[in-house]
Amino acid sequence: MQELTEFLEREWVQNKNLDPGQEWKVLLEGILEGIQEGFALVDGEGKKIFVNEQFCRQTGFTREELLHKRPPFDYWPEEERKEIESVFRGVIGRDGAQKSYRFRFMRKSGERYSVMVTPGNLTVNNANRQGSFALVQDMTDLDRFEESMHSALEREKELSVLKSNLIRALSHEFRTPLAVILNSADLIDQIKMNPDSEKSMIICTESLEKIRTQVERLVDILNGIEILGMNREILSAEVQVLAEGDSLVESLKEELLSQREEAKNSNTIPLKHLTDEKGEEDG
Amino acid sequence: MERNTLLLVEDSEDLRASLSAGLQFSGFEVMEVCDGVEALKLLRSSPVEVSLIITDLMMPKMDGWELITQIRKDSNLNKIPVLILTALTANTYRDELMLKGANAYLQKPIRLITLVKKIQTLLESQKR
Numbered sequence: 001m002q003e004l005t006e007f008l009e010r011e012w013v014q015n016k017n018l019d020p021g022q023e024w025k026v027l028l029e030g031i032l033e034g035i036q037e038g039f040a041l042v043d044g045e046g047k048k049i050f051v052n053e054q055f056c057r058q059t060g061f062t063r064e065e066l067l068h069k070r071p072p073f074d075y076w077p078e079e080e081r082k083e084i085e086s087v088f089r090g091v092i093g094r095d096g097a098q099k100s101y102r103f104r105f106m107r108k109s110g111e112r113y114s115v116m117v118t119p120g121n122l123t124v125n126n127a128n129r130q131g132s133f134a135l136v137q138d139m140t141d142l143d144r145f146e147e148s149m150h151s152a153l154e155r156e157k158e159l160s161v162l163k164s165n166l167i168r169a170l171s172h173e174f175r176t177p178l179a180v181i182l183n184s185a186d187l188i189d190q191i192k193m194n195p196d197s198e199k200s201m202i203i204c205t206e207s208l209e210k211i212r213t214q215v216e217r218l219v220d221i222l223n224g225i226e227i228l229g230m231n232r233e234i235l236s237a238e239v240q241v242l243a244e245g246d247s248l249v250e251s252l253k254e255e256l257l258s259q260r261e262e263a264k265n266s267n268t269i270p271l272k273h274l275t276d277e278k279g280e281e282d283g
Numbered sequence: 284m285e286r287n288t289l290l291l292v293e294d295s296e297d298l299r300a301s302l303s304a305g306l307q308f309s310g311f312e313v314m315e316v317c318d319g320v321e322a323l324k325l326l327r328s329s330p331v332e333v334s335l336i337i338t339d340l341m342m343p344k345m346d347g348w349e350l351i352t353q354i355r356k357d358s359n360l361n362k363i364p365v366l367i368l369t370a371l372t373a374n375t376y377r378d379e380l381m382l383k384g385a386n387a388y389l390q391k392p393i394r395l396i397t398l399v400k401k402i403q404t405l406l407e408s409q410k411r
Contacts, residue, residue, distance in 0.1 A: 168371070172341060175370035176295050179391035183301040186395035190308045203304050210297050 038115075038136035046071050046088070049131070058115075058138045060108035077106040091119040091132055102139070114139040173221055177214035184210045287334035287406055288312040292322045292350065293368070294342040298391075302337075302368075305395040311402070319345025323353055326360055333363055335405055337398075340369040340376070348383060355384035364405045368393070 029052070032039045038055030042048050051066045059066070059075040066073070076084045084103050100118045107113060116137040184207035191200045191207075289311045293299040296317070303313045314329070316322045319342060326333060336354070340347035347367060354360045364386040369376075377388050386405055389398065 171372065172370040175391040176298060179370070179393065180295070180297045180301050182392040183298065183305050183395055187301055187305045187308065190305065190395070194308075207301060207304075210301055214297065 035135075036137075038138065039133065040066075040136065041131060041133040043131045046132075048073070055136060058107070058113070058136065059105065065108075075105045075107070077104060077112055080104050087117075087119075091121065091134075105136070114143045170221075170225070174218065177217045180214045181211050184208070184214075286310060286312045288314060288331050289402065290322060290325065290333045290336045291315045292317075292319065292336065292338035292342070292347070294318055294339060302395075302398075306399070306402075309395065309399045318342045319347065319350035319353070322350055326354070326363075327357075334409075335402055336363055336365045337368050337402070338365060340367060340371055340380075348380070351380065351383045351385055362409075364409050366401060366405060368398070 029050075032050070032052045033054070035052070036054065038058045039050075039052040040048060040055055041050035048067050048069050051063055053063075056063055056066065061074060066075075071088055072081050072085055080103055087101055087103075100116050103115055103117055104112045105115045116139050117134050118137075119132060119134040122131045122133065187207050188204055191204045194200065289306060291299060291303055291306070291313055293302065293315070294317050299315050299317070303315050306313045312331075314325060314331070314333070316325055319338075321344075322336070322338065323345070326336075338347045338350055345353075347369065351365055351367075354363065354365060361384075365384065367380055367385045367388045368391060369388070370391045372390070380388055387401055389401060
């Protein structure tokens with residue numbers, strides 16, 4: 001930036017007349033067309049006297065549409081105009097401003113896009129400011145990248161929550177049947193010590209039945225988990241958040257049945273996600 | 284000897300039945316409901332005095348957290364000890380539940396004898 005400023009100041013001295021068509025303009029164009037960023041130069045009055053091709057491409061305006069204009073410029077969107085203008089006035093009102101600003105500019109089509117503007121002032125021989133320029137970097141790609149990174153991070157966080165929820169739900173689904181089994185066994189123990197009534201025998205029979213039922217339930221859960229375990233992507237997939245009160249066993253059973261059906265039809269191991277409502281399969 | 288009445292709030296029918304039978308064998312009267320809404324309804328309408336509430340946390344309609352909140356807000360019920368019996372990891376929620384007004388926290392599965400001892404301890408400390 002410093003080198004660019006010095007270069008421009010040198011050119012300014014050698015080419016005092018800023019009229020387009022002069023040699024300085026050819027030289028500037030040669031250099032400034034080669035840079036990646038948009039470049040715009042204004043005179044001491046704030047009138048646009050040079051823009052490079054990249055700047056025209058960014059904004060969608062032709063050079064003719066941009067040159068000789070004074071602020072507010074057409075690419076300043078209405079909603080940001082006040083803020084941009086205030087920075088613009090601040091920059092051309094003082095020397096040595098070396099700071100970058102994030103704005104949203106507007107293309108000719110009306111589309112807003114994000115830019116990083118780095119303004120600078122030109123002073124010649126320590127005299128008063130002769131003009132100002134700005135490097136304008138189109139941040140659209142960077143914004144998209146940041147957005148995708150943000151989405152990826154959000155997804156990672158969501159996935160982490162989903163994993164925790166899945167583990168919590170699994171723990172819950174195991175602990176409840178285990179509690180039934182343990183309590184039923186304890187109950188049988190108690191009855192064994194007082195086996196005197198018919199009711200005791202009924203409770204004992206019921207408890208044994210409960211133990212068998214709960215073991216089957218646990219086996220169902222394990223079968224479901226094993227099938228899901230075949231899907232190598234299960235831990236990176238969109239696993240359904242099991243709402244409190246939902247039955248994991250039922251979800252797993254449904255999933256198991258649907259995957260068995262698909263496997264039967266396709267003779268392949270299905271890789272369908274728990275929440276794949278569209279029924280799409282992952283390769 | 285007078286038998287204490289316990290209110291068991293548990294959405295798993297099998298667990299509710301086996302716990303209820305075990306607690307009755309251990310000398311308690313047991314009333315059972317399947318969620319917080321039913322529990323509040325019963326507590327506010329029953330002529331029988333409930334000595335202690337055993338409640339699950341994850342339940343439909345009204346969960347255990349909300350049930351405790353409602354019980355502690357109700358001047359007629361707020362002295363009843365509440366014992367949490369849940370499948371959720373104990374350490375994660377214990378402090379939060381104690382702050383809400385729970386008196387004890389046990390994680391499933393648990394031996395009947397441990398549960399009974401805990402109930403007796405709570406009932407005794409309630410008398411003092």
